[in-house]
Amino acid sequence: MGSAKGTVKSYIGKPTPILILALTITVVFARIFNVATLDTLVIFTYFITIAASLNIIMGFAGYVSFGQCVFLGIGAYIYALSIYYVPWMNTLQKIGGEGIIIVGLFASSIAALVAAVVGAVVLRLRGAFFAIATIGLDFAAMYIVMGIVPFINPEQFYGAQVILPSHCLVDKSATFTAMLITMITVLVTNYLIKRSKFGMGLVSIREDEDAAEVMGVPTARYKTLAYTVSALFTALAGAIFYLNGGGVYSEAFDLAHTVDMIVMIVIGGLGTVLGPLIGGVIYYWLYDTLLIHYPGVNLIILGIIVALIILFAPEGVVGILRKYEVRGVRLREILE
Amino acid sequence: MSKATLLSVKSITKKFGGLVALNNVNITVYEGEILGLIGPNGAGKTTLFNVISGVYKPEGGRVFFDSVDITRKPPHQITRMGIARTHQIVKPFNEMTVLENTMIGALFGRLASRITMGEARKKALETLEFVGLIDNADAPASKLTLHEKKTLELARALAAEPKLLLLDEELAGLNPKEIEESLNLIKQAKDEKELTIIMVEHVMHAVMNIAERIVVLHHGEKIAEGTPMEIANTPRVIEAYLGEKELALKFVKKLKPQK
Amino acid sequence: MGLSTVVISVVHGVLWGIILGAASTGLTLLWGVMKVVNVAHGEILLIGSYLIVILYAFLGLSPYIGLLASLALGLITGLAIYWGMLHKLVGKVEKVTLKIEMSTLLIMFALSVALSNSYYHFIGSEPKGLGLWHFGLKSSIDIGSVVVRTNSILAAIVAVIIVAALHLLLTRTTLGKSIRAVMQDAQAASLVGINPVRIKMLTTMIAIGVTTLSGFLIVLHETAIIPGTALIYTPLAFVIVVLGGLGNVLGSFIGGIIIGLIYGLSKAIIALTFNPLASAPLALSTAFIVLILVLLFKPEGLFGR
Known part of the structure; x- marks a missing residue:
């Protein structure tokens, strides 16, 4: 078998071929699948962004944050209300992608703060209890928004909606730039986490939290941090996505958004860096193809496909690929 | 003594x-x-x-x-x-490799505040060499035999450089x-x-x-x-x-x- | 005026709570006995609701027949769900790990996506209901100053019957005792000659059957249902099951009444102190805050040890 010192190459401190690969894949797939208009590009990058965001808490730390969409909603609402009611924020976001990111970071920081506070408490729960608690959080937030927002925004009283007037809207190329920057940042973050002490600690929590704590991993702090970072990016994606859509309503809290994220991660491979990317690409393609060829029943078919993946390929694409070797180099090392 | x-x-x-x-x-x-x-x-x-x-x-x-x-x-x-410990019922991190398991011990052990990833890796490899699991360094922990898993428990604990x-x-x-x-x-x-x-x-x-x-x-x-x-x-x-x-x-x- | 608002709101809340309690028993069985996190619960409830509506509206069959048909369809669906989805995940497993539990959650979500989109596609998003059918009685009944719809009261009565029957099944029959044995310790149960696979299959059938049966209650109480109705009942059922303790059928029933009471009371208070238009959503949000608090401070449920 040879010495392990030879086969386990030092991947720390190496350049980041994975990222170059990631970007190439994105661009290539975008062309192959004919992702043409700016709107579809925004959706495409949005899918990958939210999947990679959830991957931080669900893939690495193993906590199924089923109510993750709560942060989409919080980010989207705060962003929309901010630019609607605070003129200088509207001016700021109008300068382009960077402006959107800056205002978006304001909105998503509040979401991250919520995650830090709630997470410190709710992350004491494990497994399904945690998942259910996050669903509870999502619904609590949604109903609070439905009850309160009409009074904050009385001009559009019904449906708790914030439809952005034309002077608040930005060019689609600006929202795409912002989403692309967010996507690349969250993918880089995934990569850096996976390669770090923090990331190894998170994975050990996923594998056996009690053993990890006894081995010295500060589990409570790590989990909360992962949840917060995950919420930050989810909220940022939500803010940009709903800005692109021209407004936000309570649908932003729909659990279906979490399903999108989970399905992509499961297809791609939980807890891997490329998983959300590959899963996002496949999901987008599946989503698009099914929508075009089987309108109406597209989501029914999608549900069945997901069920089959969970039953027969629970490790996802990356999980399957990493078992193979190419010229003595394990794909595991490249893909993760 | x-x-x-x-x-x-x-x-x-x-x-x-x-x-x-x-x-x-x-x-x-x-x-x-x-x-x-x-x-x-x-x-x-x-x-x-x-x-x-x-x-x-x-x-x-x-x-x-x-x-x-x-x-x-x-x-x-x-x-x-x-203080490092092993468990009566072994608790390996199944989906991590033997090396990664041992690195967790080094990263979060007594030297946690100053050890780098590279040092932890070196420490882990040394420890695996010491306990005789070096040939399995790349294997997922789940693939080990009971005896090897017990040894891995020991390796993880030793990599933490404990006093006790x-x-x-x-x-x-x-x-x-x-x-x-x-x-x-x-x-x-x-x-x-x-x-x-x-x-x-x-x-x-x-x-x-x-x-x-x-x-x-x-x-x-x-x-x-x-x-x-x-x-x-x-x-x-x-x-x-x-x-x-x-x-x-x-x-x-x-x-x-x-x- | 304030007091009567509170009374009306609480009476309606409690009636809804009784229905919610019964409609959540299937979820508590699946989760408690098999560690299956059925996030498709609301959609499965609607299988029963829609079947009754379709039989009544299109074939002119009495909802009583629909009631039996929904139970039968539920048992069959349960059988299909067990062999098609759950057996591979939990059938032969003695101790369900967190990872397996999460897989059940994901696969049930896949089912919910498929089901809810089937409703949209094959039935449509328009409200569907039993129209003017109310057991051949007056449409509403006056209890003092409170006017209550006949269908809500009768649905609550049927709910009590369903829960009583399920409770008797679990406590008085050999099958029920076996189910509870598997819930407590699958390994020990198999040592005394109980076949856990058979029990898990039957548990799934009973749990899904009682859920589709409860679809009757939902269609009566809601007057009309849409595919999105499921989105309210799934999370509320989880609140109730956590409140009652996993696997505790009577606990769920009481949990449902408590949630109904909290909903009715907080709705009235918000309507009186803040704004009636905000009262329904904010009152629902209290239910979920209760959920998080119970999970944190009494995760074994209000009636647990």
């Missing part, structure tokens, strides 16, 4: 509902020794380990390590101070040859790394052989403390645990010369 106190367990009481798992237990552990902790099933041995490593918070009493009160500290802080090592039935479930190997490894680790060890053990001849002192727990109480020979001659221990005196003495006599 130096007689400096490394760990002192002072009047620890731990209850689970109405059940008293540990009742006013006092134990002192000196630097550089191997202390055997024995007793019948349910005597409270693993519970005591859980109290020392911070998993359980006791109802009464204090634990001092290096003269610092660690009773209320969370487990990860206690590990950073230099708590071994919870490291030998249980192993065959005689594997027991022999593990015992040698433990002795070697103790000598090379200047460790202090507390070992909970059911394999009686092994613990009688390797430990310098022995503490006997029975129904959560300490009923005896002394050298293996003294323990083997204490009537109450023999009643509670060792069975017949003749048999116990035979064990000690038979095994001593093998050293």
Whole structure:
């Protein structure tokens, strides 16, 4: 078998071929699948962004944050209300992608703060209890928004909606730039986490939290941090996505958004860096193809496909690929 | 042997509902020794380990390590101070490789605040070389045999560079040859790394052989403390645990010369 | 005026709570006995609701027949769900790990996506209901100053019957005792000769059957249902099951009444102190805050040890 010192190459401190690969894949797939208009590009990058965001808490730390969409909603609402009611924020976001990111970071920081506070408490729960608690959080937030927002925004009283007037809207190329920057940042973050002490600690929590704590991993702090970072990016994606859509309503809290994220991660491979990317690409393609060829029943078919993946390929694409070797180099090392 | 106190367990009481798992237990552990902790099933041995490593918070009493009160500290802080442990039921991180498992030990152990990824990796490889798992460094932990998993538990603990090592039935479930190997490894680790060890053990001849002192727990109480020979001659221990005196003495006599 | 608002709101809340309680028993069984996190619960409830509506509206069959048909369809669906989805995940497993539990959650979500989109596609998003059918009685009944719809009261009565029947099944029959044995310790149960696979299959059938049966209650209480109705009942059922303790059928029932009471009371208070238009959503949000609090401070449920 040879010495392990030879086969386990030092991947720390190496350049980041994975990222170059990631970007190439994105661009290539975008062309192959004919992702043409700016709107579809925004959706495409949005899918990958939210999947990679959830991957931080669900893939690495193993906590199924089923109510993750709560942060989409919080980010989207705060962003929309901010630019609607605070003129200088509207001016700021109008300068382009960077402006959107800056205002978006304001909105998503509040979401991250919520995650830090709630997470410190709710992350004491494990497994399904945690998942259910996050669903509870999502619904609590949604109903609070439905009850309160009409009074904050009385001009559009019904449906708790914030439809952005034309002077608040930005060019689609600006929202795409912002989403692309967010996507690349969250993918880089995934990569850096996976390669770090923090990331190894998170994975050990996923594998056996009690053993990890006894081995010295500060589990409570790590989990909360992962949840917060995950919420930050989810909220940022939500803010940009709903800005692109021209407004936000309570649908932003729909659990279906979490399903999108989970399905992509499961297809791609939980807890891997490329998983959300590959899963996002496949999901987008599946989503698009099914929508075009089987309108109406597209989501029914999608549900069945997901069920089959969970039953027969629970490790996802990356999980399957990493078992193979190419010229003595394990794909595991490249893909993760 | 130096007689400096490394760990002192002072009047620890731990209850689970109405059940008293540990009742006013006092134990002192000196630097550089191997202390055997024995007793019948349910005597409270693993519970005591859980109290020392911070998993359980006791109802009464204090634990001092290096003269610092660690009773209320969370487990990860206690590990950073230099106490590492293995589990009776092995708990490998199944989807991580053997190397990664061991790196976790190094990254979050006593040197946690200053060790880099590269150093942790080097430390882990050295440790795997030391325990003889180096050929499996790349294998997922789930693929190991029971003996290898037990050894991995030990490697993870050693990689943490602890001052005090708590071994919870490291030998249980192993065959005689594997027991022999593990015992040698433990002795070697103790000598090379200047460790202090507390070992909970059911394999009686092994613990009688390797430990310098022995503490006997029975129904959560300490009923005896002394050298293996003294323990083997204490009537109450023999009643509670060792069975017949003749048999116990035979064990000690038979095994001593093998050293 | 304030007091009567509170009374009306609480009476309606409690009636809804009784229905919610019964409609959540299937979820507590699946989760408690098999560690299956059925996030498709609301959609499965609607299988029963829609079947009754379709039989009544299109075939002119009495809802009583629909009631039996929904139970039958539920049992069959349960059988299909067990062999098609759950057996591979939990059938032969003695101890369900967190990872397996999460897989059940994901696969049930896949089912919910498929089901809810089937409703949209094959039935449509328009409200569907039993129209003017109310057991051949007056449409509403006056209890003092409170006017209550006949269908809500009768649905609550049927709910009590369903829960009583399920409770008797679990406590008085050999099958029920076996189910509870598997819930407590699958390994020990198999040692005394209980076949855990058979029990898990039957548990799934009963749990899904009682859920589709409860679809009757939903269609009566809601007057009309849409595919999105499921989105309210799934999370509320989880609140109730957690409140009642996993696997505790009577606990769920009482949990449902408590949630109904909290909903009715907080709705009235918000309507009186803040704004009636905000009262329904904010009152629902209290239910979920209760959920998080119970999970944190009494995860074994209000009636647990």
